[in-house]
Amino acid sequence: MLVALAGGVGAARFLRGLLRVHAPSDLLVVGNTGDDLRMHGLAVSPDLDSVAYTLAGLADEERGWGLAGETWNVGDALARLGEPSWFALGDRDIATHLLRTRLLAEGATLSEATAEVCARLGVPVRLLPMSDQPVETRVEVDGPGGPEDLGFQEYWVARKASDPVRAVRFRGAEAARPAPGVLEAIGSAGGVLLCPSNPVVSIAPILAVPGIRDAIRAAPCRVAAVTPIIGGAPVRGMADKLLPAWGVEVSARGVAGLYAGLADAFVLDTVDAWQADAVAGLGLQPVVVPTLMRTVEDAAALAKAAMGAL
Amino acid sequence: MLVALAGGVGAARFLRGLLRVHAPSDLLVVGNTGDDLRMHGLAVSPDLDSVAYTLAGLADEERGWGLAGETWNVGDALARLGEPSWFALGDRDIATHLLRTRLLAEGATLSEATAEVCARLGVPVRLLPMSDQPVETRVEVDGPGGPEDLGFQEYWVARKASDPVRAVRFRGAEAARPAPGVLEAIGSAGGVLLCPSNPVVSIAPILAVPGIRDAIRAAPCRVAAVTPIIGGAPVRGMADKLLPAWGVEVSARGVAGLYAGLADAFVLDTVDAWQADAVAGLGLQPVVVPTLMRTVEDAAALAKAAMGAL
Numbered sequence: 001m002l003v004a005l006a007g008g009v010g011a012a013r014f015l016r017g018l019l020r021v022h023a024p025s026d027l028l029v030v031g032n033t034g035d036d037l038r039m040h041g042l043a044v045s046p047d048l049d050s051v052a053y054t055l056a057g058l059a060d061e062e063r064g065w066g067l068a069g070e071t072w073n074v075g076d077a078l079a080r081l082g083e084p085s086w087f088a089l090g091d092r093d094i095a096t097h098l099l100r101t102r103l104l105a106e107g108a109t110l111s112e113a114t115a116e117v118c119a120r121l122g123v124p125v126r127l128l129p130m131s132d133q134p135v136e137t138r139v140e141v142d143g144p145g146g147p148e149d150l151g152f153q154e155y156w157v158a159r160k161a162s163d164p165v166r167a168v169r170f171r172g173a174e175a176a177r178p179a180p181g182v183l184e185a186i187g188s189a190g191g192v193l194l195c196p197s198n199p200v201v202s203i204a205p206i207l208a209v210p211g212i213r214d215a216i217r218a219a220p221c222r223v224a225a226v227t228p229i230i231g232g233a234p235v236r237g238m239a240d241k242l243l244p245a246w247g248v249e250v251s252a253r254g255v256a257g258l259y260a261g262l263a264d265a266f267v268l269d270t271v272d273a274w275q276a277d278a279v280a281g282l283g284l285q286p287v288v289v290p291t292l293m294r295t296v297e298d299a300a301a302l303a304k305a306a307m308g309a310l
Numbered sequence: 311m312l313v314a315l316a317g318g319v320g321a322a323r324f325l326r327g328l329l330r331v332h333a334p335s336d337l338l339v340v341g342n343t344g345d346d347l348r349m350h351g352l353a354v355s356p357d358l359d360s361v362a363y364t365l366a367g368l369a370d371e372e373r374g375w376g377l378a379g380e381t382w383n384v385g386d387a388l389a390r391l392g393e394p395s396w397f398a399l400g401d402r403d404i405a406t407h408l409l410r411t412r413l414l415a416e417g418a419t420l421s422e423a424t425a426e427v428c429a430r431l432g433v434p435v436r437l438l439p440m441s442d443q444p445v446e447t448r449v450e451v452d453g454p455g456g457p458e459d460l461g462f463q464e465y466w467v468a469r470k471a472s473d474p475v476r477a478v479r480f481r482g483a484e485a486a487r488p489a490p491g492v493l494e495a496i497g498s499a500g501g502v503l504l505c506p507s508n509p510v511v512s513i514a515p516i517l518a519v520p521g522i523r524d525a526i527r528a529a530p531c532r533v534a535a536v537t538p539i540i541g542g543a544p545v546r547g548m549a550d551k552l553l554p555a556w557g558v559e560v561s562a563r564g565v566a567g568l569y570a571g572l573a574d575a576f577v578l579d580t581v582d583a584w585q586a587d588a589v590a591g592l593g594l595q596p597v598v599v600p601t602l603m604r605t606v607e608d609a610a611a612l613a614k615a616a617m618g619a620l
Contacts, residue, residue, distance in 0.1 A: 041412035073381045077405030081430040091401055095387030102351035120391040 002307070003185050004029045004193040007202025008047040009065055010228055010236060010293075011195035012054035015125075017299020018193075019055065022307065024124035028185045030212075032197070033110065033129045034137035034170055034205030035152045039087050040078060042097035043104050046153070047202065048114055048129060049096060056121040064236070067092045086158040096121070111179045128185075130206040133176040137201050139242075140167040152201055161238040165245040168200055173208040178215075186215040191310030194225035196291065196302075198234070199258050200242040207262075216262055224265040224309040225284075226302065227252040230291055231271045253278040260284060265309035267291065267302070285309060312617075313495050314339045314503040317512025318357040319375055320538055320546060320603075321505035322364035325435075327609020328503075329365065332617065334434035338495045340522075342507070343420065343439045344447035344480055344515030345462045349397050350388060352407035353414050356463070357512065358424055358439060359406060366431040374546070377402045396468040406431070421489045438495075440516040443486040447511050449552075450477040462511055471548040475555040478510055483518040488525075496525040501620030504535035506601065506612075508544070509568050510552040517572075526572055534575040534619040535594075536612065537562040540601055541581045563588040570594060575619035577601065577612070595619060 002022060004015060006029050015029060032047040053059040053067055060068040070090035079085040089097065096117060103113040109132040118127050139155040141148050141163035148163070155161060186192060197203050207213045216223055229252050234240055240250045248254045252268035253275040259266065265285040268275060269292070276286035287309045293299040312332060314325060316339050325339060342357040363369040363377055370378040380400035389395040399407065406427060413423040419442040428437050449465040451458050451473035458473070465471060496502060507513050517523045526533055539562050544550055550560045558564045562578035563585040569576065575595040578585060579602070586596035597619045603609040 040408045041415055042408070071381070071383045071401075073401035074384060074405050074408070077402040078408065081405055081409055081427075083405075083409060091381075091383035092387040094404070095384050095391055095393075098350045098352070098384070098388065099391055099393060105351055117391075 001185060001189055002027050002191050002193060002310075003189040004195055005197075005203055005206050006030065006047070006051055006195045007032050007197025008035070008050035009054075011047075011197045011202070012051045012059065013293045013299050014195050014226060014303060015051060016054050017293065017296055017301070018303035018307075019124070020296065020300035021304045027125045028181075029125055029127045030130055030179075030182055030185075030206060031127055032202045032205050033131065034135050034201060036134070036136075037087070037151060037153050039089060040083060041101070042089070042094065043101045044087075044089070044097050045100065045110070045114070045129070048127060049093070051127055052118050052121055052123045055125055055127075056123045058121065066090050087153055109179075111181070128179045128181055130179060130182065130212065131176040131209045132179050133172060135173045135176045135205055135209060136171040137205055138169045138171050139165055140169070141165055156238060161241050165241055168204075168242060168245055170205050170208040173205070174210065176209045178209050178211050183211055183215045186212070186219050189219055189221050191221050191307065192216055192219055192223040193306055193310075194223070194259060194263060196226040196228040196235070198228060198237050198239045198242065199255050200239060200246060204258075213262065222264040222310045223262060224267060224287070224306045225256070225259045225263040226267040226306050227255055227269060227272070227291060229255055229272075230269040235292065251275060253282070256282050256284050265306075267306050267309065311495060311499055312337050312501050312503060312620075313499040314505055315507075315513055315516050316340065316357070316361055316505045317342050317507025318345070318360040319364075321357075321507045321512070322361045322369065323603045323609050324505045324536060324613060325361060326364050327603065327606055327611070328613035328617075329434070330606065330610035331614045337435045338491075339435055339437045340440055340489075340492055340495075340516060341424075341437055342512045342515050343441065344445050344511060346444070346446075347397070347461060347463050349399060350393060351411070352399070352404065353411045354397075354399070354407050355410065355420070355424070355439070358437060359403070361437055362428050362431055362433045365435055365437075366428075366433045368431065376400050397463055419489075421491070438489045438492055440489060440492065440522065441486040441519045442489050443482060445483045445486045445515055445519060446481040447515055448479045448481050449475055450479070451475055466548060471551050475551055478514075478552060478555060480515050480518040483515070484520065486519045488519050488521050493521055493525045496522070496529050499529055499531050501531050501617065502526055502529055502533040503616055503620075504533070504569060504573060506536040506538040506545070508538060508547050508549045508552065509565050510549060510556060514568075523572065532574040532620045533572060534577060534597070534616045535566070535569045535573040536577040536616050537565055537579060537582070537601060539565055539582075540579045545602065561585060563592070566592050566594050575616075577616050577619065
């Protein structure tokens with residue numbers, strides 16, 4: 001059994017490639033819920049849904065997020081009613097959120113709701129949230145009018161990551177517990193993969209849930225991480241704005257430093273091959289391969305390289 | 311100030327006509343909430359919304375219910391997810407329900423949520439639910455497999471009123487209180503109108519809220535009711551299936567009998583002019599006019615006739 005720690009779109013693409021070279025029944029994905037939010041009263045789990053939609057073959061490949069064939073009529077009507085419109089939810093996506101919100105309101109845990117949603121969507125792998133307790137990624141910024149404490153989606157979607165970041169925190173993490181099955185899966189895993197996701201706001205929230213980092217350290221298997229940074233810039237997202245807030249260089253070796261002591265191998269891009277010695281110096285086996293996932297074949301080759309390091 | 315007791319679409323059409331001949335600021339509508347339901351976790355108030363959409367000029371006149379320009383993408387996606395599809399909710403309509411559901415979840419009463427929804431929609435009159443407490447219209451039927459106790463929408467929408475009706479009850483009515491403002495409005499009204507709505511499942515639930523019937527009886531003004539039955543059949547809906555369950559003839563005079571002792575005047579159609587004596591015999595002043603509302607002008611003329619009896 002492989003266990004993969006996953007953020008959103010980048011992880012989803014990697015995992016789709018992984019499923020070209022690995023059996024779905026032998027993969028368990030632990031997803032980030034630090035970006036979750038309530039919007040219009042709906043329980044929205046953007047990263048879980050990115051993984052679920054992509055692995056169910058329902059994702060919009062052109063737009064890069066959300067569902068294919070999506071429409072926006074509910075959101076337009078909500079905007080006409082004076083409701084906030086900065087976080088766009090498609091109509092089909094809202095159906096997912098209605099189902100999840102109802103299940104949670106009826107007493108299901110997020111794990112149980114996620115399992116049900118995945119079954120209904122036809123997701124071929126087991127997807128667990130990192131925790132059933134809320135863990136909220138908060139971004140402290142220097143806003144136009146002074147310091148502000150923003151929810152992640154406010155920082156990223158509403159404010160477009162335009163504010164200088166002072167700190168990133170995971171509110172509630174200390175009181176959270178790993179979702180049922182997470183520690184057991186890691187403890188018996190044949191390998192653990194850290195997907196090419198934002199290390200600060202996708203992987204770190206998962207590792208911030210007490211017990212998960214220790215379980216990975218103690219796991220009877222190797223651990224490989226895949227860089228989300230190529231040539232000093234993130235493929236997508238705002239890791240370049242967040243890594244400096246933690247004093248980390250925006251580079252493959254910078255990310256590798258965050259995983260030192262946790263991972264055994266680090267997959268970095270050929271354009272960053274010159275950083276392989278630094279990665280090795282951090283105690284991680286460098287694996288230098290092309291990491292840009294333009295196609296599912298690219299993703300499959302990358303996944304194969306990462307699995308080769310396990 | 312006029313007070314109108316209203317069900318759904320028939321009442322909405324009548325009220326739209328009324329606003330051609332009466333100032334919106336001098337009208338308060340008390341709406342039926344016995345048909346309310348939770349669907350996909352959303353708080354749906356079909357009758358309140360029919361009135362609100364129609365009076366805001368947003369209703370679909372062709373289809374006869376719901377919003378103009380409606381689409382059905384969320385419902386289609388929910389059906390693909392395996393969720394029930396028997397109660398169709400349009401995308402724009404769902405935006406209304408999301409707003410109401412959020413307000414209720416945040417602690418608003420149904421009155422407060424209704425006022426907010428109406429303000430956002432641009433409804434020009436004050437619309438109050440009959441009660442802030444849940445009152446649920448239940449229909450006991452002889453189902454295919456024996457007696458069943460159905461929610462009104464299950465009986466009407468899911469089962470298409472196909473089951474013989476044994477009884478209609480208003481669950482929770484005895485513990486409900488009139489919404490704030492209802493009794494005060496009736497107590498100081500210049501006239502009370504019972505809209506041309508189903509007497510069993512639209513007007514009776516309102517009258518079943520303790521205090522409302524007595525307030526109308528004690529009101530210092532006249533009370534006029536408008537028939538929903540023309541020539542022995544309802545213009546729309548299933549009153550013909552429900553009136554017999556209460557031992558009431560499906561006719562204008564049958565409905566008038568339900569309002570005897572409550573209303574002072576009863577507006578019936580010219581085709582039913584032969585029943586005027588029976589209506590008078592029940593103690594109600596018969597007002598015989600055309601009552602079919604094909605156009606808003608028809609509705610305005612009907613409303614004017616009803617107001618003339620106040």
